[in-house]
Amino acid sequence: MDFVVETHDLRKYFGSIHAVDGVDLSVGRGEIYGLIGPNGSGKTTLIRLLIGLLRPTSGSIRLLGEDMPNKAILAQTGYMTQASALYEELTVRENVAFFADMCGKYDPTWRDEVIELVNLQDRSRSLIRTLSGGLRQRTSLACALAHKPRLLLLDEPTVGVDPQLRATFWSYFRSLADTGITLIISSHVMDEAERCDRLGFLRQGKLLAEGTPAVLRNQKGTTTLEEAFLQFAVEATEGGE
């Protein structure tokens, strides 16, 4: 099977800090892969490495069958962070159109579809600076989708989002995955982890364990993913000492 995302022994060191420390990742088409770990576990660094915002210290990355770094492949990937990162003086539709254009894939019909998908059609002509945090976050997601990416890298997209919108976001994610789009989503919220197809537990830059939520729970015989994560963490600490 061809993987959409493949890394081999990926490492990123900032001086003595091993932010990503030998990660092997394989994510298939249409999968929702959750990178789960506490703050500082290396989730953001890993995602920034994948999208080419950071250069790895060592190791390799392949996205959509192409070796990274590769600027052209970024036309087929979408990226979103917890900070909404939008142009305040532009409207919702102008922001969406701009990022689509940057990838050379601007299409007004698709722009409107994307805005509808995140349910912003009524605010499509509003300036970003007049929007609330939740609406901005939805615009941000629309920008990440504006160029019909085949792969979405979302770094804690639901941080600071209210529970209702978070549920809406996850239903968007599922419907995107159903159309064959691959999603890598980082989170430190365990109830979000339950909604992923497959999880990677990340701690101190290393993958502790990988598998579907059910498999990970069963491996440790726990009822929640949170407990499973803690057990894996304890095991890693003891094993290391």
Add this chain to the structure above:
Amino acid sequence: MNLRRVLTITRRVMRQILRDRRTVALIVFAPMLMLTLGAILFRSDPAPIPLGVLNVDQGVTSPIVGTIELGQRIVDELAASDDLAVVTLSQEEVDDRLRDGTVEAALYFPEDFTTSFVANRQAVLDLLLEGSNPMRSVTITAHVTQAAMRGLAGLAGTGFGVPSVPQATEGETALPVSVQATYLYGGEEFDTMDFVAPVYIALLSMFFVFLLACVAFLRERSQGTMERLAATPATQMEIVLGYMLGLGLFALIQVAVILFFTIWVIKIHYLGSLSLLLLVIALLAIVGVNMGILASAFARNEFQVIQFVPLVIIPQVLLGGTFWAVQDMPNFLQPFAYIMPIYYANNALRDVMLKGWGLAEIWPNLAILVGITGVLIILSSMMMRREVS
């Protein structure tokens, strides 16, 4: 009013500033740098000003004191001055030497110079000035007048001497020396504003777009959209060029406003073509945009952008030939003028506005401005790449 709260705020403000090392450095070192630069510029011994002299004075022969050649006496005094470098010229050379800048003024003593002094008790100096820099003209006139006064003072006791009590006419003290100045460039109808206008226009064209570009580019990074852009196929060079064109358009609007306001409302006199003026300041404005983009890479917030004003703009003013002529600067400072973009714009604008020169004469300055733009674009792109580490 709660003093404790006031002092708590005081302490917090102090802490914040102390943690921003660059601000601390700016508070401490920027004034020292500015003062040193000022002291160097004001105290520097300017290079001697090349002064052309054409002396055909026949002198006057008196049976009592022998021959007096006043023209020669003044020339000797001029030659003795450390501030002037006297060059003897022939009639044919005067205009060419002034035009190519190898002399900055020419002093002419006619055949009857001494004779008319004896008759009128008044030495009238015929001084032809290059004229494109009024400060320079004033300095030269002053040096020439002083030398002439010394020359006359040497005549005391010869019977030709200076009247012991200057005669007052129309409420003014009549000096025995007067300068009749004519100008190769500029002239009577040109006032100080006309002479300052070229550098003033240049400074304004650069200053505002520099700040605009600096803040605009900084905001791209602080609001996170730069990171988002970096995650698209857009290259650093494309981003820099896009900014340059977008901001450049507004820079051009400003350039047009500055130029048309200066010409039609302030009503300055200028020679040369208007479209050439537009071209020069448009080029300088584009340089300003690119300097702003580059500078913003070194700033983390708007406050730090303001810090670039003393660091980037003031040296342009002090060292770029804006108000101090570069040839008056100490030798070790002069190379700095040649890395100031505004130096080339100042040259080009003075040449066009005061001398009426055309593209054929000023193109080297324009070519250098284009080159600086290219270098800045490349540097800005490299700075952005450095952020992806």
